[in-house]
Amino acid sequence: SSSPSSAVLQTLFQYINDHQNEFVQRLGEWVAVKSDSSNQALWGEVRKSLNMTSDRIQAMGGQVEFAEVGTKQLPNGESVALPPVILAQFKRDPSKPTVCFYGHTDVQPAKKEDGWSTDPYTLTEINGNLYGRGATDNKGPVLAWLHAVETYQGTKQEMPVNIKIIVEGMEEVGSDGLAELIRQRNDSFFSDVDYIVISDNVWVSRHPALTYGTRGSSYFFVEVEGPKLDLHSGVFGGSIQEPMTDLIALLGSLLDNTGKILVPGLNDAVAPLTEEEKKLYEDIHFDLDEMKKTAGVKRFLQDNKEGILMARWRYPSLSIHGIEGAFSDPGSKTVIPRRVIGKFSIRQVPNMEPAVVETQVKKHLEEVFAKQKSPNTLKVTTTVGAKPWMANVNDVPYVAGRKAVKAVFGEEPELIREGSTIPIANNFQEVTGKSTMMLPISGHDDGEHSQNEKISRYNFIEGTKLFAAFFHELAQLQKDS
Numbered sequence: 001s002s003s004p005s006s007a008v009l010q011t012l013f014q015y016i017n018d019h020q021n022e023f024v025q026r027l028g029e030w031v032a033v034k035s036d037s038s039n040q041a042l043w044g045e046v047r048k049s050l051n052m053t054s055d056r057i058q059a060m061g062g063q064v065e066f067a068e069v070g071t072k073q074l075p076n077g078e079s080v081a082l083p084p085v086i087l088a089q090f091k092r093d094p095s096k097p098t099v100c101f102y103g104h105t106d107v108q109p110a111k112k113e114d115g116w117s118t119d120p121y122t123l124t125e126i127n128g129n130l131y132g133r134g135a136t137d138n139k140g141p142v143l144a145w146l147h148a149v150e151t152y153q154g155t156k157q158e159m160p161v162n163i164k165i166i167v168e169g170m171e172e173v174g175s176d177g178l179a180e181l182i183r184q185r186n187d188s189f190f191s192d193v194d195y196i197v198i199s200d201n202v203w204v205s206r207h208p209a210l211t212y213g214t215r216g217s218s219y220f221f222v223e224v225e226g227p228k229l230d231l232h233s234g235v236f237g238g239s240i241q242e243p244m245t246d247l248i249a250l251l252g253s254l255l256d257n258t259g260k261i262l263v264p265g266l267n268d269a270v271a272p273l274t275e276e277e278k279k280l281y282e283d284i285h286f287d288l289d290e291m292k293k294t295a296g297v298k299r300f301l302q303d304n305k306e307g308i309l310m311a312r313w314r315y316p317s318l319s320i321h322g323i324e325g326a327f328s329d330p331g332s333k334t335v336i337p338r339r340v341i342g343k344f345s346i347r348q349v350p351n352m353e354p355a356v357v358e359t360q361v362k363k364h365l366e367e368v369f370a371k372q373k374s375p376n377t378l379k380v381t382t383t384v385g386a387k388p389w390m391a392n393v394n395d396v397p398y399v400a401g402r403k404a405v406k407a408v409f410g411e412e413p414e415l416i417r418e419g420s421t422i423p424i425a426n427n428f429q430e431v432t433g434k435s436t437m438m439l440p441i442s443g444h445d446d447g448e449h450s451q452n453e454k455i456s457r458y459n460f461i462e463g464t465k466l467f468a469a470f471f472h473e474l475a476q477l478q479k480d481s
């Protein structure tokens with residue numbers, strides 16, 4: 001239509017189209033930084049990615065504070081300073097609503113030899129897709145927010161909202177220190193924030209979506225220690241109880257072949273499924289066969305859309321991730337590892353409590369280990385402990401989000417939940433009491449955490465338009481109220 005509102009949006013969208021190559025090039029510069037937070041040796045790169053974010057914000061006239069969030073104790077007892085968190089803001093107009101967007105510039109590990117078709121740290125465009133570690137999780141979306149602000153400046157349009165920004169570099173390992181920072185700054189940085197918006201998850205189909213729930217997560221380390229050094233299996237095999245045998249028994253006791261978690265009591269807390277909730281799954285677009293193809297699996301544990309979405313969104317799941325200390329190189333070394341650490345995580349849903357889950361898991365593992373009658377020692381520790389998060393889809397930012405999706409994509413968004421975890425989402429809501437929403441721009445097949453992670457040029461550029469339109473729609477809602 002030719003309303004003044006749509007004229008503003010058309011001007012913004014034109015600028016984004018005209019500058020898309022510049023935006024993609026900048027994403028390439030960001031992806032080139034190996035900001036893998038899981039590897040402490042790469043925290044310098046994490047800091048570099050935060051510095052690049054800060055430079056961009058400052059180039060647009062924003063003020064940046066690098067907030068220190070304390071130290072992390074390493075397994076060897078040493079304490080190291082955590083990468084800081086960016087708290088940024090632009091000049092404030094008290095008559096306008098304030099949006100604070102949150103994102104992260106750290107990434108999951110990636111090596112070409114893991115099976116990537118291109119170098120993970122060289123953004124490579126193939127058939128409209130931009131491949132690179134962090135392209136979608138979460139450098140692309142963070143840049144898209146900044147480009148949306150830049151678009152208002154570039155088109156000389158007045159910013160319709162005030163902007164605050166939080167960017168961290170430790171999300172992939174559980175957002176160390178961030179919850180405490182939010183508590184400390186609740187009465188200062190957050191006091192004038194109206195809405196917190198996160199864009200760190202994916203759609204479930206080719207249709208745009210708004211997300212109103214995420215699962216929580218607890219990460220477990222199960223350590224079994226035996227002999228004082230690795231031993232020859234030809235000499236000691238058969239005469240000692242091997243730590244790896246104990247660990248396999250422990251890990252094997254956690255879930256069955258239907259995906260059911262076998263830790264006693266754990267499933268009891270799960271919120272019951274209501275008829276009303278059941279109906280919500282019917283209209284979601286989700287192509288089971290395409291999903292199978294994308295993931296390269298022969299079948300899922302559930303044979304219908306509703307079953308798969310419920311397993312992803314509203315039921316807990318347990319995944320075993322690895323065994324530290326086990327022989328994992330190619331070849332056939334005949335060693336008995338002296339100490340092994342099994343790693344698994346449990347995704348948590350409403351109404352589960354990470355602290356209760358931790359107690360249940362520890363009790364279960366201790367009981368299984370007791371049955372092993374092992375002379376070895378068992379140690380169970382946890383990290384992360386993130387709660388699930390749920391929003392009210394009638395809140396103002398969801399209304400603005402719907403209008404913005406309509407303006408950019410010409411359709412209504414799907415209302416979805418997310419199986420992954422954004423550790424800080426629940427803290428934002430509980431500590432600040434501010435309305436928190438998730439506005440994803442990443443595609444359902446972007447492969448977060450996988451080989452060949454990507455964001456499509458379409459999602460990156462239309463996503464930038466979505467954010468620009470979101471600012472506009474949010475301000476319009478305030479004017480209309």
Ligand SMILES: C[C@H](N)C(=O)N[C@@H](Cc1c[nH]cn1)C(=O)O
Pocket residue numbers: 137138171172173174200201217219384420421422423448
């Ligand atoms: C959804 C987000 N992009 C993400 O990948 N989050 C991580 C956070 C996490 C949870 N446990 C440890 N890190 C995830 O869901 O794996």
Ligand SMILES: [Zn+2]
Pocket residue numbers: 104137138171200
């Ligand atoms: Zn992420």
Ligand SMILES: [Zn+2]
Pocket residue numbers: 108137172448449
């Ligand atoms: Zn991630």
